[in-house]
Amino acid sequence: MYPAYMEESKHKVEVTRExxxxxxxxxxxxxxxxxxxxxxxPDFIEEGMRELLAGPNKGDRTxxxxxxxxxxxxxxxxDKVDLDKIDxxxxxxxxxxxxxxxxxALLAQENGANVLLATKLRLGDANTVGAQAxxxxxxxxxxxxxIHYLDxxxxxxxxxxxxxxxxxxxxxxxxxxxxxxxxxxxxxxPDGTMHELSGGGASRLRLHSCRDYTGLExxxxxxxxxxxxxxxYLEFSPAIELIMDNKGQIAGAILVNLETNELSLVRAKAVVxxxxxxxxxxxxxxxxxxxYGATADGLVLAYRAGAELIFIDTMQYxxxxxxxxxxxxxxxxxxxxxxxxxxxxxxxxxxxxxxxxPRDVVASAIIRECQGRHKGIExxxxxxxxxxxxxxxxxxxGEGTVARELPAMVRQFSxxxxxxxxxxxxxxxxxxYQNGGIKIDTDGATTVPGLFAAGEVEGGVHGKNRLxxxxxLDIFVFGRRAGRAAAQYANxxxxxxxxxxxxxxxxxxxxxxxIAKLRPxxxxxxxxxxxxxxDYLTGYTREKLTIGQVKLA
Amino acid sequence: MAEQVxxxxxxxxxxxxxxxxxxxxxxxxxxxGYRMIRGCGCRAGFCGACATVYNFKNDPQLRYDLACQKTVxxxxxxxxxxxxxxxxxxxxxxxxxxDGEQVLALYPDLEKCFGCNTCxxxxxxxxxxxxxxxxxxxxxxxxxxxxxxxxVMCGLCAxxxxxxxxxxxxxxxxxxxxxxxxxxASKHLxxxxxxxxAGKFDAEIEELKRMDESELRRxxxxxxxxxxx
Numbered sequence: 001m002y003p004a005y006m007e008e009s010k011h012k013v014e015v016t017r018e019x020x021x022x023x024x025x026x027x028x029x030x031x032x033x034x035x036x037x038x039x040x041x042p043d044f045i046e047e048g049m050r051e052l053l054a055g056p057n058k059g060d061r062t063x064x065x066x067x068x069x070x071x072x073x074x075x076x077x078x079d080k081v082d083l084d085k086i087d088x089x090x091x092x093x094x095x096x097x098x099x100x101x102x103x104x105a106l107l108a109q110e111n112g113a114n115v116l117l118a119t120k121l122r123l124g125d126a127n128t129v130g131a132q133a134x135x136x137x138x139x140x141x142x143x144x145x146x147i148h149y150l151d152x153x154x155x156x157x158x159x160x161x162x163x164x165x166x167x168x169x170x171x172x173x174x175x176x177x178x179x180x181x182x183x184x185x186x187x188x189x190p191d192g193t194m195h196e197l198s199g200g201g202a203s204r205l206r207l208h209s210c211r212d213y214t215g216l217e218x219x220x221x222x223x224x225x226x227x228x229x230x231x232x233y234l235e236f237s238p239a240i241e242l243i244m245d246n247k248g249q250i251a252g253a254i255l256v257n258l259e260t261n262e263l264s265l266v267r268a269k270a271v272v273x274x275x276x277x278x279x280x281x282x283x284x285x286x287x288x289x290x291x292y293g294a295t296a297d298g299l300v301l302a303y304r305a306g307a308e309l310i311f312i313d314t315m316q317y318x319x320x321x322x323x324x325x326x327x328x329x330x331x332x333x334x335x336x337x338x339x340x341x342x343x344x345x346x347x348x349x350x351x352x353x354x355x356x357x358p359r360d361v362v363a364s365a366i367i368r369e370c371q372g373r374h375k376g377i378e379x380x381x382x383x384x385x386x387x388x389x390x391x392x393x394x395x396x397x398g399e400g401t402v403a404r405e406l407p408a409m410v411r412q413f414s415x416x417x418x419x420x421x422x423x424x425x426x427x428x429x430x431x432x433y434q435n436g437g438i439k440i441d442t443d444g445a446t447t448v449p450g451l452f453a454a455g456e457v458e459g460g461v462h463g464k465n466r467l468x469x470x471x472x473l474d475i476f477v478f479g480r481r482a483g484r485a486a487a488q489y490a491n492x493x494x495x496x497x498x499x500x501x502x503x504x505x506x507x508x509x510x511x512x513x514x515i516a517k518l519r520p521x522x523x524x525x526x527x528x529x530x531x532x533x534x535d536y537l538t539g540y541t542r543e544k545l546t547i548g549q550v551k552l553a
Numbered sequence: 554m555a556e557q558v559x560x561x562x563x564x565x566x567x568x569x570x571x572x573x574x575x576x577x578x579x580x581x582x583x584x585x586g587y588r589m590i591r592g593c594g595c596r597a598g599f600c601g602a603c604a605t606v607y608n609f610k611n612d613p614q615l616r617y618d619l620a621c622q623k624t625v626x627x628x629x630x631x632x633x634x635x636x637x638x639x640x641x642x643x644x645x646x647x648x649x650x651x652d653g654e655q656v657l658a659l660y661p662d663l664e665k666c667f668g669c670n671t672c673x674x675x676x677x678x679x680x681x682x683x684x685x686x687x688x689x690x691x692x693x694x695x696x697x698x699x700x701x702x703x704x705v706m707c708g709l710c711a712x713x714x715x716x717x718x719x720x721x722x723x724x725x726x727x728x729x730x731x732x733x734x735x736x737x738a739s740k741h742l743x744x745x746x747x748x749x750x751a752g753k754f755d756a757e758i759e760e761l762k763r764m765d766e767s768e769l770r771r772x773x774x775x776x777x778x779x780x781x782x
Binding site for chain 1: 577580583588597599623624702736741749774779782
């Protein structure tokens with residue numbers, strides 16, 4: 001239920017609906033796009049970013065919150081770790097278990113490797129489960145790999161690494177088939193054709209979905225398969241440092257048991273980093289759609305081991321996070337709502353952007369509408385948003401479409417007495433995705449021998465802006481590639497003697513730059529949401545959270 | 554337009570706290586100083602990590618929900634649910650048959666369901682758990698897949714089942730059987746995979762990979778957009 005004062009604007013949305021149903025808002029031109037992004041996209045706010053002062057990407061700009069952690073101090077004192085006391089000795093260690101980590105584990109095992117999977121929370125606690133809309137693959141007769149390639153690279157502002165985009169679009173149909181053979185239930189028509197939908201920046205209907213629980217369905221199946229294949233796994237055991245050898249190769253990792261703080265050492269011939277993104281850093285104070293563990297840990301570890309990063313100056317703000325009610329502030333309102341026909345509308349009931357532009361464009365247009373043109377709707381807690389006119393969906397596609405296609409969204413809003421089939425949703429951009437990350441090649445190999453990366457933690461595939469449905473594709477394409485390549489690499493590498501000299505060198509570099517004492521300990525592992533004066537894990541004293549921060553749900 | 558925040562009384566494992574009105578159970582725990590390790594995942598109602606039970610000071614009836622989605626109310630008694638063990642059969646999907654006998658062979662305990670409906674009453678997703686249990690007993694794999702599709706596998710049904718059954722794992726098996734064996738085949742997908750393997754798109758992709766940015770921009774701007782509906 002919306003507060004009474006919003007009724008006037010909500011009424012305008014209803015009144016203008018009939019006119020808008022016949023209205024096609026023009027697509028943005030190349031000439032209009034650049035100034036819109038530069039003026040309103042958070043990536044272009046100068047004071048939000050700074051140059052890195054240490055490491056392989058020294059001099060590159062990245063959000064302040066990320067820079068602090070990338071320049072962070074190790075949790076480990078190298079002189080106090082006995083690297084001869086090995087707890088696990090494996091061919092391939094996978095760090096992180098979302099879609100990418102699980103895929104890598106399965107493929108590494110299939111390729112003969114002895115695999116250990118270590119993850120910070122539970123198997124499958126990852127952004128994958130929150131991915132609602134679908135997975136792209138150009139498999140319809142009027143579609144082609146070329147069109148998927150062009151959509152992806154245009155959405156990425158023509159900055160994507162071409163070879164990675166090629167891998168992405170080429171593997172896509174076989175990924176869909178692989179998932180189906182594992183038992184994923186795709187939405188299909190009775191004749192077996194896939195029920196596919198459009199998406200922002202996609203020029204064909206190419207989204208394969210499982211209601212609006214696509215990522216959940218994919219993850220449930222992969223997690224079950226990891227268990228069926230009896231791959232060893234450790235939950236609540238994040239990596240806090242990589243181990244290298246005297247030849248500069250990756251040689252394993254140090255894990256910590258989050259509940260007991262016990263350290264364990266893994267010797268591994270290859271490591272696949274699949275730790276996901278950084279939404280829980282709340283870049284520029286944005287709320288986020290990301291899961292609890294999205295704290296950029298893998299970026300920090302890989303960076304400290306010498307891996308180059310790419311496009312770390314671009315974050316994705318999903319255009320439609322919930323702006324009301326406050327309990328679900330910033331949580332994802334899937335792009336599928338727009339895909340199915342809902343328009344974005346301001347306080348007067350007018351459209352201001354074509355709803356299926358790429359995400360950076362739509363997010364910027366919403367911010368312009370609220371901050372620049374003051375045509376947003378303010379909530380009782382001081383947030384601002386625009387309407388996402390979901391009732392249009394049933395009008396366009398027939399009664400019952402919302403219930404059938406968007407059960408998660410219906411459920412989420414009905415808890416607060418909002419019927420999205422009858423009433424619009426109030427939305428505002430929310431921190432969603434790390435476009436860049438660890439630089440990889442088409443096998444997921446990073447610039448450090450023996451270190452592979454897959455999924456949101458890597459960068460280059462999506463350039464400076466990812467399209468809908470290309471993330472739940474990326475995790476499987478590059479998870480599979482990295483798992484396979486890591487197993488093959490492990491089969492032939494000869495490890496030297498293990499060392500943490502890279503950590504010593506890192507600490508020296510921080511001290512030489514005069515920043516060691518100024519920076520926090522990283523990886524961060526978990527966000528600081530608890531309102532408590534002392535953190536036993538880091539020894540850092542924190543200010544108490546205000547109510548305003550608590551609402552970062 | 555920010556309103557004055559009202560404080561309400563809640564009890565976490567019996568201990569009294571005051572928290573601002575409008576928090577979820579999860580953010581209320583954090584407001585009171587609890588640093589979550591277990592019992593917290595996607596924070597958006599999809600992962601099932603934060604399944605919780607609660608009741609009220611003067612009302613012992615247990616209620617069930619996801620801590621990240623449920624708003625706290627005056628006099629609520631809260632707790633964190635510990636890890637709850639649940640049986641999961643190990644299987645090779647390729648070697649199974651998509652029928653009820655198969656489900657019973659892997660999960661013979663399924664027959665112990667006596668239809669008390671506790672699972673349905675417990676489900677925070679409001680799924681008809683008991684009905685899909687009975688579909689499973691009848692071997693209607695498709696209906697189990699359909700009715701259980703929105704399951705977040707939070708485990709509350711298993712935690713409360715008086716017979717110790719694990720409905721969410723039976724449902725997962727049925728959905729995988731449906732996806733693998735029973736869903737109608739997608740010929741256009743097979744065709745496209747064959748085309749890719751035959752190298753049909755290789756030359757075009759090579760051309761795009763080598764194309765300069767201005768030409769790519771031109772091609773992008775000129776691409777034909779298929780109507781969304």
